[in-house]
Amino acid sequence: MPADSVTADGALWAPSAEFAAQSVLTDYLSWLQRERQLDFTDYRQLWEWSTTDLSAFWLSIRDYFNLDIDDPQQVLDESAGMPHVRWFIGSTTNYAANALVHEQESGLALQSLNESGVLTTMTWRELRLAVGGLATWFRAQGIVPGDRIVAYVPNIAGAVIAMLASAAVGAVWASCAQEYSAQGAHDRFAQLEPKILIAADGYHHGGKIFDRRQSVTELAGSLSTVESVVWIDNLGLLDETTRGERFTDLTENGCEPEFTRVPFDHPLWVLFSSGTTGPPKGIVHGHGGILLEHSKFCGLNTDLVPGDRFLWLATPSWMVWNIQISGLLVGATISTYDGAPSWPDAAQIWRIAERLGLDVLGVSAASLVAAHKGDMHPLDVAPNLTLSAIGSTGSPLPPDTATWVYQRLPQVWLASASGGTDICSSFAGGVPTEPVFADQIQGPALGVRLDAWNEHAQSVIGETGEMVVTRPMPSMPIRFWNDTDFAKYTSAYFDHYPGVWRHGDWITITERGGVVIHGRSDATMNRHGVRIGSGEIYQVVDQLQEVADSVVVGVELADGGYWMPLFVVPARPPVDTRRLTQLIRNEIRTNASPRHVPDEIILVDSLPHTRTGKKLEVPIKRILQGADPVAVLNPQAVDNADALYQFIAFRPLDKTRTDPPIAARK
Template sequence: MTTENPQPQPLWQPDAQRVARARITTFQRWAADHHGAPAGGGYPALHRWSVDEPETFWEAVTEWFDVRFSAPYARVLGDRAMPGAQWFPGAKLNYAEHALRAAADRPDEPALLYVDETHDPHPVTWADLRRQVGSLAAELRALGVRPGDRVSGYLPNIPQAVVALLASAAVGAVWTSCAPDFGARSVLDRFQQVEPVVLFTVDGYRYGGKEHDRRDVVTELRRELPTLRATVHIPLLGTPAPEGALDWTALTSADTDPVFEQVPFDHPLWVLYSSGTTGLPKAIVQSQGGILVEHLKQLGLHCDLGPEDRFFWYTSTGWMMWNFLVSGLLTGTTIVLYDGSPGFPDTGAQWGVAERTGATLFGTSAAYVMACRKAGVHPARDHDLSAVQCVATTGSPLPPDGFRWLHDEVGEDLWIASVSGGTDVCSCFAGAVPTLPVYIGELQAPSLGTDLQSWDPDGNPLTDEVGELVVTAPMPSMPIRFWNDPDGSRYHDSYFDTYPGVWRHGDWITLTSRGSVVIHGRSDSTLNRQGVRMGSADIYEAVERLPEIRESLVIGVELPDGGYWMPLFVHLAPEATLDEALLTRIKQTIRAHLSPRHVPDEVIEVPGIPHTLTGKRIEVPVKRLLQGTPLDKAVNPGSVDNLDLLRFYEELARSRKRP
């Protein structure tokens, strides 16, 4: 695929004053004086230097942001191998200590603004956040929590979740969380892998104007997690603590200064969960130091955040963007926590939250932007969004119509940042740059310190052509390992089996000759629904418990208008009928055992499910057929057990006129 118009006009261009005051501009000038960075050439020159001289660049980042090393590092990059890169060996630090530094200078200003579906902001000051973290960290230590122990949260996006994460990091424990709309099986598939010793939980949550009681799920989690030493009850719906559970208020009411455990740079900070196409979700471990320096760079330079900003991203605790949002504290920024439906009481609700909180950077999903466009929402007409400098989107590529709509309906001088990264690195490979123009349908540029390339199947770099998204040099926030992967084989096979020593992410990408980036969607079969990634195996495991279902196949298809079509194909058992009763049971099963987000858009009966010759379900070729790829280009016919079945899916795609 070549670029049709090599010289399109930018939709937006920062003026000279905006470029001059951007933190990345000041950083480049300082790095030129102190570390030999190029003084001229703007962002492209700075990016080239950051990937050509990674040790110098990352050392400059730690100096610029005044990272506090309590023990010195021997060198910046001890081993450049992927996987297995060693960052800042010998160094010790603490992530939570850096997240709470602003409390010293601005104790009475808000660190958090919590908003629920009433849309009234509730502030938590820096001093109070630090005090609660100190109190809870001391209580965790009293419960016997030690560095390396896992602490889990079954929590919505509320201040208590931030306190629990930071207290866990303060003691050197490893945080992990799931949102309370996850069913028990989905949570256990994740938490049982890491064997938590403490569980923070709510009694329920509010969403779409309704209360959802989760006490039965909590009972099941406590029963099925035998390593738990304590459960901490947060009464979001006002119910008393269950028997044997500790009360949140009692653990966070002391006036205790936090003690920050000094841990090695590569000490685990948290476990995030992604999912491939088979087996349990991958338990991805990222380090205290790696996340600290990557997020300082991403938030402080690319997102241009500082103490005067308010950072709102619509997310849940089951998505890496929640962890990314919490890291806004590292730059002294006030972060906005919204707990509720993105479209309650109406589709434009998030714009109301941005107005009420004075958000300067508002992050959301591409799907939400497109939903607002289709619903005829007029954000700037109906809300005072004068504080909003940037609207950022992720979860899926923002379609061209989304760029135009934001420009027309939010502001002509709006910085639109479509960003792309992954749970796997808890950051962005490409996206926001405050000093570069914005072109419709494109991400502005690869991120600093990210050697992002597009490769053909033979590993040749491509420009202005679609290829595989690869990263050819290590990033500090790449996983230090997967949990329960002692020989590293699952980690290796997830990213490094296609191009040895090079990270292959699983996205189709174009790097333009102007230096911008276009993301075309997944090149694998991972489901990406509203920014929450889930493997097809999770769906199969739930659906195929039903006796009427012989086998199933689920596909997620990115649509040109920014939508996402997720059909579930079912091969029924003999005598079974796909009637309304069975349809209802299929959807209820997925909703209860996995997540409401992963209920399929349609359930379609098929004569059979195609497989490889080794018996693996064929997902990516079916996805390509549904996107309009001819059969001979979608699959190698010699690898398929029944080519006629694939012809059925090809004809289905043609008859539905789907892309």
């Protein structure tokens, strides 16, 4: 199929005829024509069908990717409405069986790199045998389908093996990065009542090693249901005094794995909400829904093919780590990286990609922004770079950074995406047969009936609206943990529009069919009757060389007034604070609008974030309005809890406030 007919005027990149013709998407379209007698001329026609005839579309995904999922009695039952829909009724499957079916005796399945430069690899056979050995041990410990196995680990090969072995026996997996304290991990794991804890002795970050043996011991002691601890010797710190099983003892000999078939909606893993405003909520996804969604995402929206080398830089606390493992579903070679992608500098992402020989690299938008600010040419630091695609997610990618990527790597397809832990995938993302424009994601993902609704719940094009999904997706949570009556689940997504998923973002669907993310709707500012998305300000401010970090909030005042401060962390101590703040105001006024210019710009030494790097607009707003930081935010869920308390001094009604010397006022 030729490249889609969306006009390329003003595009940063357009697929060549060869690129489009060789894409998985084009092959899928040919397959639909041949096997289903369905003829679609472009992505937009395909998307319309995929979100209208859901049963036919998702059944085609099973068949095209040759997934081992039994024929269902019924593909989809929507009679009870979202969130109570049922998928593939009567079908059984197993995630790990599908992930490990692409066996080539000597083909590379998994490669792992750490900050010290140590690179290890596993063939498909070696991976299968390691998973089989660990799964056999799990069964010997009495693990049965539905039991919970949790892991306190960095992004290493052992974590991948353990997750697949958990899935193989039908256990429910959950993982947490070791940057979290023992208490932070406990807050997530304790609610699951796990039987087995997998833990590493520590991790690499920022040129240092972090010994986590004491934290593991504290965590294991706090989880009363844990019967066994399995240690991964990641740093070589384990000795005879460390009590517990050794991961290598359970996997080094190995055996062919046996896979327990489970119902389509049997829990596969539990992901966790950030836990910033209360105990982390456990979000449960099923084997079958993830198999369908991740095969579609990795194949059709990311264009991974067998043998492609794939890494998404993430920790096991972020849902893209799970997507990274699912590269196995389409036969890709997946990769892990134990370390900081920004050390020794922001160009490290290119060195990692070169060392691993990556075809597809996934990063956070913040990593690309940092690389842009550093402005080291990727080919100067990594002359043998072989990337064909870059995925970006986590926050909106500023247009200036997207432009910079194409100035440096003009042949690479930049596939920005926006999704969520909630569905463990993307709502909008890459389209390999369409052009890329700097200011928008290429389009809604297949199978996702994405829309923007105005205040009257009417669909709008070219206007900002609430992001909604009006038809079900198989990877929507099967439930929240310990939420048998669906009360928390319903409150999270369906209270505002019954039967319609409201995600909580402001978006614009453009006339081209692209998607622009403006930021959280619960953090949107309404200034003098004008609705302002925080993302519109970040797109300007965060690309400035002089700015390391920022957060903007809108605060309703007791006297009816409105105060919109912008807090900025300078990239380096400013010589002239007034000149810096004036520069920021001018940039916002010119590149956003005069209405986006904040009332005050306040320079601070640091800002807090969630553990996955999200900005904390709503909690900061509540603190500025007088709330106790501990009452609005769990300090364990924040990367820099001390930075929260500085906002008490900035409360607009606090007459005794003394601004820090670095503060710059309008």
